[in-house]
């Protein structure tokens with residue numbers, strides 16, 4: 001499936017994921033959590049904020 005990074009806006013391909021799974025952007029390294037399809041039928045992701 002295709003993912004558009006919410007941070008750097010680059011597109012990349014990942015293995016199909018389920019709700020709650022996370023993917024890592026190969027460009028900027030940020031982690032995104034899959035939130036399922038939005039009302040427009042598009043895949044939606046949310047940035048995972050990590051406390052460090």
Ligand SMILES: [Zn+2]
Pocket residue numbers: 005006007008009010025026027028029030
């Ligand atoms: Zn990115």
